[in-house]
Amino acid sequence: MRSAIVLVSLFVLTVAQELAEPCDEEACKLPDCRCSSTSIPGGLAARDTPQFVLLTFDDAVNIINIETYRDVIYNRRNSNSCPAGVTFYVNHEYTDYQLVNELYNHGFEIALHSVSHMTNQTYWQEASYDDMVQELGEQVVQMSHFANIPTDSIKGVRLPFLQMTGNASFQVMADYNLEYDCSWPTVSQINPGLWPYTLDYASTQDCIIPPCPTASVPGVWVLPMVTWRDLNNNPCSMVDSCLAVPSTEEEWFQLILSNFERHYFGNRAPFGFYIHEWYIRENVNPHVGRALKRFLDLINNLYDVFMVNSQEVIDWVKNPVPVNEYAQQPCRTYVPTMCAPATCPVAAEHNLNVYWMSICNVCPRVYPWLGNPLGQ
Ligand SMILES: *[C@@H]1O[C@H](CO)[C@@H](O)[C@H](O)[C@H]1NC(C)=O
Ligand SMILES: *[C@@H]1O[C@H](CO)[C@@H](O)[C@H](O)[C@H]1NC(C)=O
Ligand SMILES: [Zn+2]
Secondary structure (H helix, E strand, O other), rough: OOOOOOOOOOOOOOOOOOOOOOOOOOOOOOOOOOOOOOOOHHHHHHOOOEEEEEEEEEOOOOOHHHHHHHHHOOOOOOOOOOOOOOEEEEEEOOOOHHHHHHOOOOEEEEEEOOOOOEEEEOHHHHHHHHHHHHHHHHHHHHHHHOOOHHHHHHHHEHEEEHHHOOOOOHHHHHHHHHHHHHOOEEEOEEEOOOOOOOEEEOOOOOOOOOOOOOOOOEEEEEOEEEEEEEEOEEEEOOOOOOOOOOOOHHHHHHHHHHHHHHHHOOOOEEEEEEEEEEHHOOOHHHHHHHHHHHHHHHHHHOEEEEEHHHHHHHHHHHHHOOOHHHOOOOOOOOOOOOOOOEEEEEOOOOOEEEEEEEEEOOOOOOOEEEEEEOOO
């Protein structure tokens, strides 16, 4: 009689993620999976595709930049009469959370830009999964608590300095219910432009600020930053990082338009106007702010162009419908919230500064920071 030999092998539990494989179009289908590609979602023709415009602002929200936001973006509507969208990538330090509450309650999108916004680029380059839990995963809780906005309204991420952290930020996003990243510029796939895609499979996107993710991170979306071209035809990810720029309002308007037209008359990949507020401030660069307003006035009157919150683009890509149908859809909604305002001086343990916090909650014991997002 044969005796069975039982081989006992030692299984080592590992948290290592699998290397992403080349994308399999048959296996990777909407709404939850999309290969990185310049093809229009749903196989739509360009003329039937809504042209989305993403105006986004980075960094702390404060009493200075809120004036520009109120002036430039409040009370704008798209041609289908839905309120125009804008996304704010907000970092914690010096942010006035009462004003974040105001932006949210005007229907704009609040997204993450880290707790520390550390200026040391190497820190981000080498950041571990645990670092990014403190920077992003815990920032969801922090933002929601101090601005009094719903946790599940926070879906997006932009990394400081657009410095990729390899797999780490994306793996944290998957584990903390964050849906899309908008930190990853493309220089080579701008005409036609790269559409949003998921990280189930290997990305074909050019990696401008390595390390880029190579692990499979199912269900997490990349909203590529399709770069602009400046007057010398050099690429820029953020409008305020373009080097060769004009000096008059009219020329700025033309520069914006020429970059927009590459999308609008091309494959209609979402067009980004990614900027920091100071660059369009009336008393810094009045001609840029005025050119932007002219551009927004123009597109807000085009029947197939929509200025939206970034998460609306991801929603559309998941369920693409032709522009005529899209324009009939109900406008986005949000759950309105109140702000019970408090202003408090709070000492920080990490640098011994005293910060004046403006929040919609009770005053924290210490200044909230990495590892202690609520300042308890
Ligand atoms: C990302 O994960 C893949 C698969 O585990 C690995 O090969 C790669 O080295 C990781 N990238 C970084 C920057 O750690
Ligand atoms: C920058 O961050 C890296 C990684 O965290 C650290 O090793 C290095 O000392 C930091 N450099 C400075 C100048 O703070
Ligand atoms: Zn920033």
